[in-house]
Amino acid sequence: MNYTVLVVDDSIFHRRRLKEMIEEDARLKVIDAASNGKEAILKAKELSPDIITMDVEMPVLDGISAVKQIMQHQPVPILMFSSLTAEGADQTLDALDAGAVDFLLKEFDNKFNPDKDVGFKLRSKILTLVRKRHTLKRQTRDIAKLKNAPKTFIRAEKTLVTAPVAEPVKIISGVVKSGKTYKCLAIGASTGGPVALQKTLAVLPASFPYPIFLVQHMPGSFTEAFAQRLNQTSNVSVKLAKDGEKVQPGVAYLAPGGRQMLLKGTSSACTIRITDIEDDGRILYKPSVDLTFFDIAKVYGGDVLALILTGMGSDGTEACTRLKRLGATIWAQDEKSSVVYGMPGAVTKAKVAQVNIDLEHISQCIKSEMV
Template sequence: MPIRVLVVDDSSFFRRRVSEILESDAGVQVIDTAINGKDAVQKAKDLRPDVITMDIEMPVMDGISAVREIMLANPTPILMFSSLTHDGAKATLDALDAGALDFLPKRFEDIAKDRNDAVATLLTRVKTLANRRGLSLIKARQLRSASTPTIAKPEPAPAPLRSEHSRESAAPPPRRRRSTPYKLLAIGCSTGGPVALQQILTRLPGNFPLPIILIQHMPGTFTSAFAQRLNGLCQITVKEAENGDRLQAGTAYLAPGGKQMLVEGAASAMRLKVTEGPESLVYKPSVDITFASAAKVTGDVLSVILTGMGADGRDGSRLLKAQGATLFAQDEASCVVYGMPQAVTAAGLTDESISLERIAGRILAEIGHG
């Protein structure tokens, strides 16, 4: 049975363009289109699509409001289309907070340099989200029950969906004993990462004893807005990384989109180098590159691989593990896309697979804080 998609946009040209691309794949069917958010809410209720593609700026009802209403009434995986501007970034992050699972730039030339690659990316995202209706149900329950927590200890959350691939145990193992304390927390993620990072970081206390580096696949215009949002929500300090930053406990440094972030110096005095990096690299920033640079400085790293497409982070994690680092991976059931966590788990690098709701608590327990 084909994946049933509802395409929402106030532009007839864009509705037609997206519909033609989606229906070029025999496994996808555009069941209808909607011209604004209000129209989308009603058609989501009547048609029960598998996936919805949603514009942000529309008359009558904007995309963010539509996402919120759809998630409360008829939880559905939603892919947002966004402009690559600072305002577009803020609106996209609002849409993800409201329950959307993923986003793509609205201009296809911003998705990929080659049109065929852009088309393939759109089709892959839609097909991937079609399998995550269960995750949308979880997100909808969370949205109904409470706003984003901003305290160190997480509030009770709905149990994640279980699958035969989930390796999470019923109870976390006791905190392992290390001969040396951790000196750095390193987190890498991609698709689904903004919401996952927000959920984790807002649960860390202001006196968190380690510096934190964050590598999220994200356009360059988005990372500044994302860092500002996190800093306003968290007790720790969150900033977009700058070249020469000296790592300080209780501060999270978000790698700038479109660039590479390296850890340099000594374990007792780490600093960041932000560089353009080789043009040939697919991921900017790259988890592999940042993790590999950290491995040259210290092995006393607690690293976490969160939801994301692809395998970025596997090679860097292997280098960290060789130096004695510990690796947590988000479990399959709570991921928007299990690609990155699956890659490190399949490579035998994961110490624990953990649901998103429990990662902050496990981090605090692992470093002996709290």
């Protein structure tokens, strides 16, 4: 099947370069290009592309404003391009809040860029995201509510999506408290995760009694801004994890991008380790859900509720398998509400996740089970 792409960028060079990289895959066709957000809105309506690539900073109308209007009238997957700066991080998070489904760093400024993965990453994300067009409007509306609410409260993996789950998946919208003992909550996410994490944490009370460990695939320059944003929209305290700090109940620790968040000690005296681990070809992500969750298993044993949210690939499945053997509770986001059902699909297909839960109900399920 072939898919159509609308490229939006104010630079002629970037538009041409994107077209070249995208059309290296015969399944993808750039049907047109726009040089600003206003043109993008008109062409999106006229051409109904399967996906849009969108720059942030453009004349006439910026990318974030264009995303808001496009998602309001004709929802379509939008892939943002971001600069590797603090300002770029904030702008990208704003775009994701507005309804964009994912982002890539703008690494193709130099046509002699030796990083051959740039084109692969771009094509991989496009092919994955065009298959997911539902729930976009609802997610945009949900995040708008979070942003307006007062605070009272990357290296790509080769596997784009997992195979369909053979057996019927148990999908729930609520839980009855099991009475199981818990000592921490662990959450892993990738593509679509920034929005999913905001929704998941938003309803948890400030008195949440356990530490929370968050692993989101994200560049290092983005995670500080993302931690601040989560802290603004959550009741619990959210912070970027620091090396050597002691874990406290009721605090959510976000793994820094580009590094690994590990743990040492005991469940009553746990300390965070932020470290660099030599890439031997097996570690696909920095941070890695598997690496963090394996250490969570060592420290907390089976007294864990582990949750795998939307994301590409299968990061987290191996460690969740270990956690389940120790008696941990494993949940996964359901396919319908996931931007990409890779990670939650993998842990479900492996028969590790006990249930799948719609994003709309995850936070309340956590609250019902753990509080």
